Amino acid sequence: MIIRFKPGIKAEELTGIRRKLTELLPGSDFVSGRGFVTVTASAPELLSEQLAAIENLPGIYSTDLSVREACPRVVKAAPPDLDALFKKPGRDNFIFIAGPCAVEDAASYLAAAKKLKAAGATALRAALFKPRTSPYAFQGVGAKGFGIIEKARRSTGLAAVTEATSELQLSAIKNACDIVQIGARNMRNYELLKAAAAVRLPVLLKRAPGATLKEWLLSAEYLLKYGNGEVILCERGDSFSKPDKRGLNLEILRAALKTTALPVIADPSHAAGDRSLVPAQALAAVKAGADGLMIEASLRPESALMDGRQTLNIRAFSELVKQIKKLRAL
Structure with a gap:
């Protein structure tokens, strides 16, 4: 999953988002980039299950689930x-x-x-x-x-x-x-x-x-x-x-x-x-x-x-x- 942040997001907001993502997606790997973070979940189903909670976090601009992440059973x-x-x-x-x-x-x-x-x-x-x-x-x-x-x-x-x-x-x-x-x-x-x-x-x-x-x-x-x-x-x-x-x-x-x-x-x-x-x-x-x-x-x-x-x-x-x-x- 790619999570993009809103332009001009504050450092304290980023810290809060990362902390919350760790809680929502335990065992996942996070790779940060400029204005986004890439998430590799321990179980792909977790990404869909927690998608609404992630999108509701302050400072989140968009989320993008790949086909493989959205359809793990398929x-x-x-x-x-x-x-x-x-x-x-x-x-x-x-x-x-x-x-x-x-x-x-x-x-x-x-x-x-x-x-x-x-x-x-x-x-x-x-x-x-x-x-x-x-x-x-x-x-x-x-x-x-x-x-x-x-x-x-x-x-x-x-x-x-x-x-x-x-x-x-x-x-x-x-x-x-x-x-x-x-x-x-x-x-x-x-x-x-x-x-x-x-x-x-x-x-x-x-x-x-x-x-x-x-x-x-x-x-x-x-x-x-x-x-x-x-x-x-x-x-x-x-x-x-x-x-x-x-x-x-x-x-x-x-x-x-x-x-x-x-x-x-x-x-x-x-x-x-x-x-x-x-x-x-x-x-x-x-x-x-x-x-x-x-x-x-x-x-x-x-x-x-x-x-x-x-x-x-x-x-x-x-x-x-x-x-x-x-x-x-x-």
């Missing part, structure tokens, strides 16, 4: 076995999560699930609850879709990833699915993060558009602090010149891979917003080191109730899987 996390988390045969530790943006009906979803498995999917995207900007837009089939997911799991043997938009959905998701997703809109929903951690299913955590690396990893820190060490990070893109266009933030993806041993995957479908751009985004994520991909793919994207424009058909998904496997074999 930094120290042991890498979970991706293949085991997704109940996947083989040992390549790379995941293809595929499926339509949302489950719409049993017949089309079950048919798509079988074809997606044959095309190379290693897990199913199985969204039932959809947070939408417009209250008039399709909100997902809701709880009545759990039976559809169970049939798809049985018929394909693939794990199912389902988004929770409310704490009330978690117990049903635990009984019917394999991985719970916290979507980009809920990355900062800290009560939902605490509740999801308690369910003891693996959690796939998407980065909110515009969120910094520290903000994203602090949300993961919630999951680890509240008892869930099986966390998968998912980069899903930022907005650029046009509000309906997105792009993967590969800089943040690479930074996450350097900071933690937790797996980091990418969602090129939401990042691109256009199916013609999805393959290039997917390949770029793999080149950047991503541990897997979440791809929107279905039988008839052109008739989807949502996000059809960014959804691949089965043939395009199959070709993309082949390209990625060839790339990873280099």
Whole structure:
């Protein structure tokens, strides 16, 4: 932590600050500079726990916690076995999560699930609850879709990833699915993060558009602090010149891979917003080191109730899987 002092601070104030810091952060090392002090804590959690008390000291101008100091559990996390988390045969530790943006009906979803498995999917995207900007837009089939997911799991043997938009959905998701997703809109929903951690299913955590690396990893820190060490990070893109266009933030993806041993995957479908751009985004994520991909793919994207424009058909998904496997074999 770097603590900066206000300009013109008096010598007696500095003495008082140093004395108080020693009390608040026992066992820490302090290195003073001109107008600041650098603190290396004996336990990084102490810095966050005492941050408010430090900022309230007279003469303090600002404090700066590094990502590693703010997220000690994320930094120290042991890498979970991706293949085991997704109940996947083989040992390549790379995941293809595929499926339509949302489950719409049993017949089309079950048919798509079988074809997606044959095309190379290693897990199913199985969204039932959809947070939408417009209250008039399709909100997902809701709880009545759990039976559809169970049939798809049985018929394909693939794990199912389902988004929770409310704490009330978690117990049903635990009984019917394999991985719970916290979507980009809920990355900062800290009560939902605490509740999801308690369910003891693996959690796939998407980065909110515009969120910094520290903000994203602090949300993961919630999951680890509240008892869930099986966390998968998912980069899903930022907005650029046009509000309906997105792009993967590969800089943040690479930074996450350097900071933690937790797996980091990418969602090129939401990042691109256009199916013609999805393959290039997917390949770029793999080149950047991503541990897997979440791809929107279905039988008839052109008739989807949502996000059809960014959804691949089965043939395009199959070709993309082949390209990625060839790339990873280099």
